[in-house]
Amino acid sequence: MTGSFALVPAGDSAIVVEFEERIDPLVNGRASALADTLVGWQIPGVRDIVPTFRSVTVYFDPLRTDVAWLNEHLAQAALESVPQRTGSSEPTIIPVCYGGGYGPDLSVVAAFGRLTEGEVVALHSGRPYLVFMLGFVPGFAYMGTVDERIAAPRLATPRTRVPAGSVAIAGAQTGIYPMETPGGWLVIGRTSVKPFALDRPRPFLFKAGDLVQFHAIDRAEYERSAKGQPSG
C-alpha cells in the first residue's frame, strides 16, 4: 500500500516527510519504516532522523548535504515505505501499581468514564499499546490508543512536579514519565521500570513501533520491585 506524502522544508537544515494527517497505527507504521530505512542509509551530513505520529523529520548539516539529492531520495523512500512492525513483536510488559498515592488521578478517570477504579485498571492494562513516537523529555514514549471510556482530557492546570515512573493518560494517549518533570497528564499509577537510564547498556527502553502492555501489581510487589531491580 502506498499513500500520499509531502516533502516540506523546515528551515535550511531540516526536511519533514509528512504522511496522512491523522493518528493511525498504519500511518505511523509508514513513518517508523521510513525512519528505519533512512537510518540504514547512513547519509553523510544527516544528524538526526525523528519519526513522529505522521511524519519523519530529517535534520542535516546544510554545508555538508546535497539538498536536491536528499529530497529526491527521501521521495523515493517515502513512496516505498509500507507499514510494518519495526519494533519488538512481543509487547514489553510494564508492571504498574495503580491508584492510591501512586495514581492520584485514577478516581478522576473513573468518574470520566462512569466506571469503577478496578474497571479503569482492567481497561488500561487490557490491551497492548503502540509506541507512536518519543518526545517531551528523554525516553518519554507516546503510546496509544487507549479505550475511549478512559480517554480523559489532561488537567486544566498542569502539576509542577510529576514523579518519575508515573503512568498517565491524556486523551487517547498513555505514557510513563521517565523523570520528575512538570506535567498535565492524569496520573493513574506508578512503575519501577525506567524508560531511560544511562547506566544501562541500552539506555532507552522504547522506540517508535514497539508494543507495550501494562500489568497491574499490588503495592507490596511494586515496592519490592522499586527496591530490588536497578533499571528494569
Added chain:
Amino acid sequence: MASVHVLRPGLQTTVQDLGRWGFQHHGVPVAGAMDPFSHRLANALVGNAPGDATLEVTLAGPELLFDDERVVAVAGAEFALDVDQHAVAHARPFAVSSGARLRFGPRSRGARAYLAIRGGVDVPPVLASRSTHVPSRMGGWAGRPLATGDRLPLGPTPHEGGVPRRARVDISAFMEGASVARVLPGPQRDRFRDDAIATLQSAPYAVGVESDRMGFRLLGPAIGDLRGADIISDATPLGSLQVPASGQPILLMADHQTTGGYPKLAVVITADLGVVAQCAPGDSIRFRVCTHAEALAALIARERAVMALETTGP
C-alpha cells in the same frame, strides 16, 4: 588533573559544546552552545577543536581560579575582563598562570559569552556530548549550571594545533538597534492567515523576560486567526517560531523539546542563530523572510570567517 575552580558562578554558566545530536528520536534535546559561532570562535582562538567544550556565560559572568597555566579566550557577548585585576581583551587569546583569577566584570553588549580554555573543559561526555541540558539534568557539570565551589576538570593541553597568529576577528553578531534575523517560511505556514508572514515582518518583537535556553517568548504584533488550533505533534527544529493560541510567537532555542504541537510559522536560518542568541530579555528582534539561496550564502560566508581561524578540524 588540571582544573578550574568556580569562585563565583555568574547568573547561569553552563558547559556547552556543539550539541547532543543523534538522539532526538529518543526525545533527547540537542542543547549545545546557543551561539555556536562564538563558541567556535573562542575555541579557534585557543587552538581547540570546534567541538571542545566551553563555558557559556549568560548576562552576568563568573570569577574563576585556574590551577594550571592555560591559554584562554572569550568570544560572543562583550564583558570587561580581568586577570588578577589586569584588563584583558575580548576575542583575543591570553595566557593565565597557575593561581590566576579570571573575572568577568560589567557586560557592554550581547547576552552570551563563550570562555574557551586550551584543552577544553573535560567533563565526562553523556550520549557523546558534554553539553548541559538543565531541564533533564543531563551532561555538563552534574547536569546543572555552575555553582560556587565546583572544580571543573580540564583536558590535557594538546601538542597539535597552535593558537592562530592572525587573531583579527570581525564576525561579531551584534547590531545597532533591533537585531535582524532572517527566516524561511515554516512547515505549517499554510495554517496561518495569508498575511501572517507580513505581520511577522511588520515590527520588531521584544524578547520577553520569561526567555531562557529553551525558548524566547516574543512580544509584538499578534499573529492572528490560526486556521485550526494545534497540529498533531511533530519534530520542532531549532529556530522555529511556533505560535500558540495567544498569537505571540515562541522562538525555540538550544534546549527546546524535540517535539511539539504548536504550528510553526517560520524558522530562523542557521547563519542567524547567533544573532538571536545574543539577544537578552528586553532586546528586540526584527524578522525578515529570505530565500533558501540567501540562507545558504549567509551560512557559507559565516563559516568561512570561522574556518579561517580554525587550525584543527572538527
